[in-house]
Amino acid sequence: MYCHEIPGFPGAFHYPGFLTQSAQHDMSVQIIKIIQQAPLFVSYMPRTGVPMSVRMTNCGPLGWMSDKTLGYRYVSAHPETLRPWPAIPSHLLEIWDELTRYPKPPEACLVNVYNLDAKMALHQDRDEIDLAAPILSLSLGYDCRFRLGGQKRNDPSETFVLSSGDALVLKGPARRCFHGVDRILPTIGSELASPLADFGVRLNLTLRRVNE
Numbered sequence: 001m002y003c004h005e006i007p008g009f010p011g012a013f014h015y016p017g018f019l020t021q022s023a024q025h026d027m028s029v030q031i032i033k034i035i036q037q038a039p040l041f042v043s044y045m046p047r048t049g050v051p052m053s054v055r056m057t058n059c060g061p062l063g064w065m066s067d068k069t070l071g072y073r074y075v076s077a078h079p080e081t082l083r084p085w086p087a088i089p090s091h092l093l094e095i096w097d098e099l100t101r102y103p104k105p106p107e108a109c110l111v112n113v114y115n116l117d118a119k120m121a122l123h124q125d126r127d128e129i130d131l132a133a134p135i136l137s138l139s140l141g142y143d144c145r146f147r148l149g150g151q152k153r154n155d156p157s158e159t160f161v162l163s164s165g166d167a168l169v170l171k172g173p174a175r176r177c178f179h180g181v182d183r184i185l186p187t188i189g190s191e192l193a194s195p196l197a198d199f200g201v202r203l204n205l206t207l208r209r210v211n212e
């Protein structure tokens with residue numbers, strides 16, 4: 001398993017091609033099943049109510065969402081079906097153990113679905129109580145241009161490509177780094193076979209520990 005720490009960003013570890021093509025396929029099938037149980041929904045920016053361009057759902061005991069009045073938060077049920085989120089697939093729990101070595105399991109897996117025109121503005125992940133736990137992200141489908149900055153919004157930032165099958169771990173000082181998705185690229189670095197290619201999307205899974 002190849003991994004490198006991103007130069008200039010201590011604690012940010014990139015694992016290009018972490019998931020094999022068949023693991024990407026299996027993971028995609030599992031995520032499609034999760035979306036069937038917990039349909040994609042849109043979150044809205046706090047206060048302004050501007051809709052985000054990604055569509056999202058979650059699995060795990062907790063899920064992340066945001067709306068105009070209550071803002072960013074973790075909730076234990078889907079905002080529309082009001083049902084509990086589906087369980088986190090066991091393979092994802094194993095990857096969390098392998099790549100984070102954190103002693104507690106993740107409580108939330110946010111599934112972000114990006115169409116070609118979707119992006120995610122620069123932000124910090126700080127809605128969790130446990131800010132010591134790493135963040136683990138896995139990407140599937142289309143490539144994206146990912147931006148990583150420092151702990152302050154105006155710190156210098158750099159971009160790099162995240163491709164299908166890549167894992168990214170943000171821990172230590174990188175746990176609080178600003179990050180975002182500048183744009184989705186209409187390329188699939190690792191030639192991911194169906195089923196995700198058929199949907200023309202990038203899919204990102206972010207696993208987080210929420211409570212201490």
Ligand code: SIN
Binds near residue numbers: 162
């Ligand atoms: C996020 O920061 O929630 C998503 C990052 C990504 O899509 O790679």
Ligand code: FE2
Binds near residue numbers: 123124125179
């Ligand atoms: Fe984030």
